[in-house]
Amino acid sequence: MAAQTLQQPSFLLANLKADSTTKPLLHRCQDLVKVIDDYPAKELHLIFPWLVENVFGSLDGVITGWNLRLLHSRSQDYNTVMEFLNPSGPMMKLVYKLQAEEYKYEIPVNYLPGPVKVCIQEGVPVPDCPLFQNKVQFPLAGLLNLNLALNPFEFYMFNFAHCLITPKNFPPGQHGSNTDSAYFVLVDTYLKFFLPSEGSVPPSPFSDSRGSVTAPSPSYGVHSPSLLKHHIFHQPSVNADPAAQEIWRSETLLQMFVEVWLHHYSLEMYQKLQSPQVKEPFSPTEEHVLVVRLLVKHLHAFSNSLKPEQLSSSPSAHSHTHTSPLEEFKRVVVQRFVQQKLYLFLQHCFGHWPLDASFRAVLETWLSYVQPWRYTGEKNNQPQTDQNRTVPDKWEMFVQENLLMYTKLFQVFLNRAVRTDLVNAKNALMVFRVAKVFSQPNLAEMIQKGEQLFLEPEHVLHHRQPRGYLTPSQGGSYLSSRQRVVTDMVFRVKSHVYSLEGQDCQYKQMFGTELRGTVMKLIQIIAQARQTAKRISDHSTEVTANNSFLSWFGLASPDLNNTFSGAEPEESGECLKKTHEFLERALENLCQIFKLNQGQLTQLISNLGSSQDNGNCKQLPDCIQGENGLILTDLGRMQIINGLRRFDIQYQGDPELQPIRSYENALLVRLFYRISSLVNNIFGAHMNALCSRPDFLGRLGRHYLSDPNSSTQLKQSPVTQRMLERNRLPRLSLRPLASYRTLLMLLLFYTFGALLSFGPMSSTLLILCGGFLYGLLMTLFGDKLKTH
Numbered sequence: 001m002a003a004q005t006l007q008q009p010s011f012l013l014a015n016l017k018a019d020s021t022t023k024p025l026l027h028r029c030q031d032l033v034k035v036i037d038d039y040p041a042k043e044l045h046l047i048f049p050w051l052v053e054n055v056f057g058s059l060d061g062v063i064t065g066w067n068l069r070l071l072h073s074r075s076q077d078y079n080t081v082m083e084f085l086n087p088s089g090p091m092m093k094l095v096y097k098l099q100a101e102e103y104k105y106e107i108p109v110n111y112l113p114g115p116v117k118v119c120i121q122e123g124v125p126v127p128d129c130p131l132f133q134n135k136v137q138f139p140l141a142g143l144l145n146l147n148l149a150l151n152p153f154e155f156y157m158f159n160f161a162h163c164l165i166t167p168k169n170f171p172p173g174q175h176g177s178n179t180d181s182a183y184f185v186l187v188d189t190y191l192k193f194f195l196p197s198e199g200s201v202p203p204s205p206f207s208d209s210r211g212s213v214t215a216p217s218p219s220y221g222v223h224s225p226s227l228l229k230h231h232i233f234h235q236p237s238v239n240a241d242p243a244a245q246e247i248w249r250s251e252t253l254l255q256m257f258v259e260v261w262l263h264h265y266s267l268e269m270y271q272k273l274q275s276p277q278v279k280e281p282f283s284p285t286e287e288h289v290l291v292v293r294l295l296v297k298h299l300h301a302f303s304n305s306l307k308p309e310q311l312s313s314s315p316s317a318h319s320h321t322h323t324s325p326l327e328e329f330k331r332v333v334v335q336r337f338v339q340q341k342l343y344l345f346l347q348h349c350f351g352h353w354p355l356d357a358s359f360r361a362v363l364e365t366w367l368s369y370v371q372p373w374r375y376t377g378e379k380n381n382q383p384q385t386d387q388n389r390t391v392p393d394k395w396e397m398f399v400q401e402n403l404l405m406y407t408k409l410f411q412v413f414l415n416r417a418v419r420t421d422l423v424n425a426k427n428a429l430m431v432f433r434v435a436k437v438f439s440q441p442n443l444a445e446m447i448q449k450g451e452q453l454f455l456e457p458e459h460v461l462h463h464r465q466p467r468g469y470l471t472p473s474q475g476g477s478y479l480s481s482r483q484r485v486v487t488d489m490v491f492r493v494k495s496h497v498y499s500l501e502g503q504d505c506q507y508k509q510m511f512g513t514e515l516r517g518t519v520m521k522l523i524q525i526i527a528q529a530r531q532t533a534k535r536i537s538d539h540s541t542e543v544t545a546n547n548s549f550l551s552w553f554g555l556a557s558p559d560l561n562n563t564f565s566g567a568e569p570e571e572s573g574e575c576l577k578k579t580h581e582f583l584e585r586a587l588e589n590l591c592q593i594f595k596l597n598q599g600q601l602t603q604l605i606s607n608l609g610s611s612q613d614n615g616n617c618k619q620l621p622d623c624i625q626g627e628n629g630l631i632l633t634d635l636g637r638m639q640i641i642n643g644l645r646r647f648d649i650q651y652q653g654d655p656e657l658q659p660i661r662s663y664e665n666a667l668l669v670r671l672f673y674r675i676s677s678l679v680n681n682i683f684g685a686h687m688n689a690l691c692s693r694p695d696f697l698g699r700l701g702r703h704y705l706s707d708p709n710s711s712t713q714l715k716q717s718p719v720t721q722r723m724l725e726r727n728r729l730p731r732l733s734l735r736p737l738a739s740y741r742t743l744l745m746l747l748l749f750y751t752f753g754a755l756l757s758f759g760p761m762s763s764t765l766l767i768l769c770g771g772f773l774y775g776l777l778m779t780l781f782g783d784k785l786k787t788h
Contacts, residue, residue, distance in 0.1 A: 012039070013047045020054060025066070025077045033090045041101045048098055049105055052156060055085070056163040059111045064168060068183035069287065080180055086192040088202070091156075096204045098152035105155040106137060106147040111162065113259060114282060115266040120146060131255040155515050157253055160186075161260035164291055165284075168255035179290060187257075187291055191298040194250045195333075197305035197377065200326055201250055247325040254299075254337055261292055265348050284349065286361045293365035296342070299334055300368070300375035306330040334372075335401060342369065343405060343500050350412040355419060357426035363413075367437050369404050372398055390441040399446040403454065404500050405448050407510035412440065414518050420528035421641045423536070425575040428582040430525065433590035443509075444593050451509050453486075453493045511594070519594055520604060523587060525638065527605045530583040537576035621645040656735060668738035680731040691730040700779045705730040 012035065019028055021032070032051070036044065057065030085091050100253075109120050112132065119126045120136055132156075137147045150158060163183065179185070194201055264282040284292075306327060346369075349362040373395055378707055399406065413434055420427045438444065498509060508514060591601055622645075623635035632640075639645040656673055660666050680687070690701040736742055753763035 012043060013050060016047060017050070026080050029080050029084045029090075032084070036090050036094045036097070038148065041097045041103075045098060045101070045103050048094065048103075049155075050154065051091075051094075052159045052433060055091070056159045057166060057168070059108070059159070059162055059166060061166045061168055063358045065163070067168075068163065068186065069168065069181050071182040072178065072180055075182075078182060082185065082189075085186055087190060094768070095152045095156050099204075103152055104149040105152065107150055107155065107158060109136070109146040109148060109402075112148070113263040115263060116259065118388065131252070131259055152248060154252055154256065158260065160190075161256050164261065164288055165282075179294075184291060184294070190253060190296060191295065191302075194253045195298065195302045196326075197301050200324065201247065223441060234456045247329060249325065250329060254333065257295055258337055258341055261288065261295070262338070262345045265341075265344040283352065284345070286358050289349065289361040289365055292342075292345070293361065293368055295363060296338070297368050297375055299338060300372040303330050303334050304372060304376045339402060339405075339730070340500055343409075346405075346409060347412065350409060350416065353418065355425070357423075357430075359416070360426065360430060363430050363433065366405075366409055366413075367433065370402070371437060391446065392442045393442070396446050396449070397492075400450045400453065400489060401496050403447070403450040403493055405498055406438075407451065407508075408501075410434070410510055411508060411515055414515070414522055418518070418522050418525055418638075422526060422583060423533050423576075423579060425579045425582065428529070428533075428579045432582040432586040432589070433520075435586040439589035448511055450493055451511065453490050454497055454507065455509075464566070516594060519590060521595075523604055524588060525603070526583050526587055526590075530580055530587075533576045533579040533583070533751040537580070621649060656733060663740050664735075664738050665740065665743070669735060672734035672738055675731050676734045684729065684731065687730040687732070696779070700775060701730070703775050703779050705732060 014030075016035070017340070019031060023031070037049075045463065053063060053065070056068070057063050066077075066081060068081070071081060083089055093109075109117055112120070116126055116132055118124075120132070126133060132148055135147050135150065136149045156292055234258055264284075325520050346366050349359075350366075353359045353362055371396065373391060417431050420431075422428050422431060497505065587601065590596070591598075596604075620630075621639045622633045623630040623636055624633055625631075636645070656676070660669050687701070691698060691705055693701070750763050753759075753766065758766070
């Protein structure tokens with residue numbers, strides 16, 4: 001019997017593996033529910049690593065698992081997966097069963113975030129990552145195969161979190177950036193369950209013989225012992241406070257999310273990344289950033305749910321009988337867990353993200369963090385106008401403790417904005433969003449005060465008490481003398497800046513002279529882009545109005561694209577109107593932030609002087625003559641980015657072989673091309689002789705056929721200065737007949753002829769005569785019409 005019992009788990013695992021390739025997901029989940037309920041923990045222990053890998057995929061991405069990042073609410077298996085992985089579902093029940101028996105599961109160190117992996121491999125303590133301390137397994141083979149021994153809950157959450165950053169080979173046309181995917185919804189569900197804004201964490205549905213699931217040792221950091229440590233290790237009995245007994249799950253989940261998603265850059269590593277020779281170790285995706293934003297928003301709501309009486313109470317009131325571990329956790333969750341790692345994460349994204357509209361995800365993550373007052377849960381029925389959206393004074397401490405999040409990242413954003421095409425409505429919207437957020441009443445004053453505190457002389461700190469420093473959010477008292485309050489505020493800001501940037505950092509003021517010059521430059525670029533957007537919009541409106549009627553008679557512009565040379569396809573119509581509106585409001589908000597009056601703004605814009613093209617978009621961008629030809633200057637690049645000037649780029653291929661347009665019939669285009677090619681091959685020499693004549697017949701032939709004397713000289717490149725000269729031979733082109741517009745006009749002519757009792761042959765003859773007469777008139781008077 002003993003041997004049979006030992007072999008049974010292998011049979012169970014083999015059966016589950018076989019079913020995973022044959023049975024549909026619904027039936028597999030139903031079988032797993034029965035297995036989890038019926039089998040003891042010692043038998044479930046062997047299938048747990050395989051099951052986790054089968055659900056989330058392997059850490060190297062070879063096994064895709066259930067593809068949670070591609071599974072959406074419209075999918076057939078969505079509800080089945082969500083019920084199985086729910087925080088109170090069968091999978092979590094399995095985790096709690098194994099957690100009670102204190103099983104351990106190994107994770108290779110190679111899959112840990114870069115800074116953590118380097119420290120462990122070099123045998124250096126990991127001060128910023130207490131979650132992985134004292135869990136390293138040293139194999140006999142050496143340090144190259146180091147593993148971490150994690151408990152079941154940690155192992156499950158590590159694989160769940162790592163699923164987001166594991167490279168996946170998605171099917172063509174699919175990507176995991178949607179916020180309605182099963183993975184995104186599960187992250188939101190786990191955060192709400194284990195970090196609840198209301199109430200406490202629900203107790204574990206499974207208890208072992210000792211009365212509680214074993215809680216591992218939590219810690220907030222090497223220098224900051226866990227506030228929960230006292231509660232957990234002094235209440236191991238069956239009658240222990242459930243919140244104190246179960247709070248370790250909240251701390252473990254949050255640390256796992258932060259470490260796996262954010263801890264890819266240390267201060268030293270980021271400083272090395274400033275060198276262009278250093279390859280960046282990790283590049284987050286847009287989907288990754290969207291999940292990080294979800295985490296930031298929930299942590300603000302979680303932290304802001306702290307009860308007011310506990311927020312303002314004195315240290316003596318923070319007894320273990322009145323303050324739950326969860327409430328203590330809310331006090332420190334943002335500053336201790338998230339701030340430093342999120343700062344380096346965002347700074348890397350700001351510096352390395354492409355200059356396109358996908359940066360919006362990074363931008364909104366940053367703006368969510370610097371606006372915790374948006375997630376207070378307070379219901380306000382009044383509309384949020386400019387007058388009543390003032391930032392309350394109670395957030396002054398948050399601004400001071402996160403000063404670099406406001407000032408340094410704002411400076412980095414400015415450097416991106418001046419290199420971005422602001423004629424694009426999506427880019428203009430991002431500039432407007434940042435200006436709108438920082439123009440909130442009272443916020444700029446809070447930031448200025450924080451900078452003034454940081455610039456206080458160092459001797460201010462010498463008046464401090466020798467005792468340890470506690471901010472009010474960590475249990476300190478607000479009831480201090482003015483000198484004590486100022487000293488604590490100075491210390492708080494300096495500690496924040498030095499901990500994030502290092503002791504030797506060179507701080508640049510957001511409201512200093514240097515940055516003010518960059519803001520002035522951005523305002524000039526915004527003014528230029530605003531004028532360009534208006535000019536392109538007016539031109540497009542004019543062209544549309546002129547062509548709306550004349551195009552039906554073939555008198556409109558011959559340009560098949562019918563677009564302005566300075567516009568992109570997405571920058572037309574309503575998009576350009578939005579661009580103008582966004583840039584206009586961004587200018588107003590920037591003037592409000594940096595206290596610029598209307599006179600200063602007018603003078604600043606008027607100083608553009610010669611850099612303006614006065615509506616002449618035909619000029620080339622500013623260049624200098626180099627050894628190999630023209631080279632763009634910085635001004636020329638700025639003119640191209642903001643649509644002020646463009647190189648004259650024209651189609652140089654065979655006009656007959658251009659892509660088929662949406663207003664053309666594809667079948668007729670191909671048919672007429674074959675007919676015209678046949679005619680041109682047979683009568684090409686005769687057409688060439690006709691068009692070569694200098695008399696009236698030659699001019700008439702050149703009107704209906706291509707002009708052999710028209711040669712186009714185009715700059716092939718702004719660098720090579722090579723000239724492309726093409727002589728087009730005269731030939732017949734029937735492609736205009738394949739246009740739906742032409743076909744509709746012919747139908748109307750034949751219908752009108754039928755109403756006048758003309759037959760098809762008579763109508764055809766009249767159309768040909770009309771076309772011939774039109775050619776005669778254009779040949780006789782075409783040159784005069786062009787001059788006018």
